[in-house]
Amino acid sequence: MIYRLYRGLTTMGAPLISLYLDRRKRRGKEDVQRFPERLGRPGRSRPAGPLVWVHAASVGESLSMLPLIERLCARRLTVLVTTGTVTSAKLMGERLPKGALHQYVPVDRMAYVRGFLDHWRPDLALWAESEFWPNLLVESRRRGIGLVLVQGRVSAKSFDGWSRAPGFIRRLLSGFDLCLAQTEDDARRIRALGGRDVRCLGNLKYAVPPLPADGAGLARLNAAVAGRPVWLASSTHPGEEAVAASVHKALAARFPGLLTLIVPRHPPRGAEVAAELRGLGLRVALRSADEALGADTDIYVADTIGELGLFYRLAPIVFVGKSLAVGGGQNPFEPARIGAAVLFGPAMENFPDMAPRMVEAGAALEVADSDALITVVGELLATPERVAALTAKAAAWAEAEAGVLDAVEAVLAPALGALEKRHARS
Structure with missing residues (x-):
């Protein structure tokens, strides 16, 4: 019920969404040159072969995912990284390894979401932490894209808030095939809210290499x-x-x-x-x-x-x-x-x-x-x-503490191997 209402509001509310985005552009919070990406219009072509989509909200989340992105690229997988902020886009442009590319995440309106997914056709999606965009998640699941929550985090305050809409959050979390929580407390909350196959392997922030310096x-x-x-x-x-x-x-x-x-x-x-x-x-x-x-x-x-x-x-x-x-x-x-x-x-x-x-x-x-x-x-x-x-x-x-990366890669190995074999046959 709540999701249908959300979807209807984001569909009919196009004029208000446009006004909101225009205001963000005026305040420098949107990248004017690459703004079409926020509307689900790609900024570049999709490379051939298997593609893993990594979504991270902003700077902290995207940086914590870098070691895992590097491991994925070492497997010769194309990695598409989406974030929503100008600062994170700049950092990803500087820090992403060869084989990874960045796009802005589309605004969570179904028309934009479908344009994004139609173009990129990800084989597997890894979502970092706690940014649950309903249309993007539901449509990804409908298309059969494998979804894994990585670095899952639900604070006590967020848990109380989501608990007031149990059916809504259950629909979102149950779409993930696997939920990897940062801590045992996060795992307990994600499980209580409806997450499936919830595990705590540790925090990928522990695997991040030292920040670079000139x-x-x-x-x-x-x-x-x-x-x-x-x-x-x-x-x-x-x-x-x-x-x-x-x-x-x-x-x-x-x-x-x-x-x-x-x-x-x-x-x-x-x-x-x-x-x-x-x-x-x-x-x-x-x-x-x-x-x-x-x-x-x-x-x-x-x-x-x-x-x-x-x-x-x-x-x-x-x-x-x-x-x-x-x-x-x-x-x-x-x-x-x-x-x-x-x-x-x-x-x-x-x-x-x-x-x-x-x-x-x-x-x-x-x-x-x-x-x-x-x-x-x-x-x-x-x-x-x-x-x-x-x-x-x-x-x-x-x-x-830096060994968590090996554990995360190991638990993702079956899904990664399956998509590699699928593309090898095609």
């Missing part, structure tokens, strides 16, 4: 820093830049030459963040404006795309954002993989398994609030040997 760029930044005490607030959200500023002000006199690096989670906020910090009396340089990181710079705002690995290598102490002022948390595995002393706040709901395991293993420290962050950053800056111990534990823990 060697020449890192050398230039290291020269600019020239031995100054440095710490980084990464993937920050509104409110957390002010927290980072308070840390800097509290510790600057104690640690002469202190440099605070800030990487906003959403780069377009860079100018706004810089203005806020300058209003607090701090000397700020903005990377996107090519402002020099000088000896008198208090805070360097790195509002660029795809350079997080560069700054994780520059700063031995990393606070991971969205964990104090907003809540939910950003990925703490990425700085651990590179070998940083990792800190985060208490609001890490997006990583309910990873965050406590890192703390338990001594691979990260949790700080309760901004005052605690000041205390812990000060203690770490004062004791390099403690930083070294933390970074070693973080790197060792991250390396030990």
Whole structure:
């Protein structure tokens, strides 16, 4: 009943959908050059042979799927990756291996969905995490496309919401032949909502290789820093830049030459963040404006795309954002993989398994609030040997967890082998 209503609304609501998309284009949230892809009109031809379609909502999900995409391409399969954001499209353009290509996911209106599926004719679809587009899922299932949920995640809040529409979510989840959950809690919720063959093999975020960094760029930044005490607030959200500023002000006199690096989670906020910090009396340089990181710079705002690995290598102490002022948390595995002393706040709901395991293993420290962050950053800056111990534990823990990729590939092997044989006969 709910699905029929949804389908009817998305069909009859075409004018409203068009207005909504036009507004997104004006705000820079749609790729004007490639916008037809959002309407189910392909941007390129379909390669011959078996095609595996990987759908990931945005940056975090698409990055977590990269190791699996590389394994699929190594099997000489064509991999079509769809995402919905401009930022994720840019990153995928830079990071996808040979044999993989990117398209924007079509808006979930049946006419657009059918245009997309008619052209690409995927043999197998791997959906990442929790973005369940009803028309796209139902139509894929109707066409006999194999569906696997990878990195399945359903938070306690989402579970409560979906539980109010049990028939609707059951129809969507039951379309997946296999559901691979991130954690046992996710597996339990997915099973309760109607998922079939639900398993927990681990989190693919553990298999992601270290974020890349340009060697020449890192050398230039290291020269600019020239031995100054440095710490980084990464993937920050509104409110957390002010927290980072308070840390800097509290510790600057104690640690002469202190440099605070800030990487906003959403780069377009860079100018706004810089203005806020300058209003607090701090000397700020903005990377996107090519402002020099000088000896008198208090805070360097790195509002660029795809350079997080560069700054994780520059700063031995990393606070991971969205964990104090907003809540939910950003990925703490990425700085651990590179070998940083990792800190985060208490609001890490997006990583309910990873965050406590890192703390338990001594691979990260949790700080309760901004005052605690000041205390812990000060203690770490004062004791390099403690930083070294933390970074070693973080790197060792991250390396030990990286075997999940083999387990996921093994469980997908029967489906992959079947589609390879099917195309070999055709």
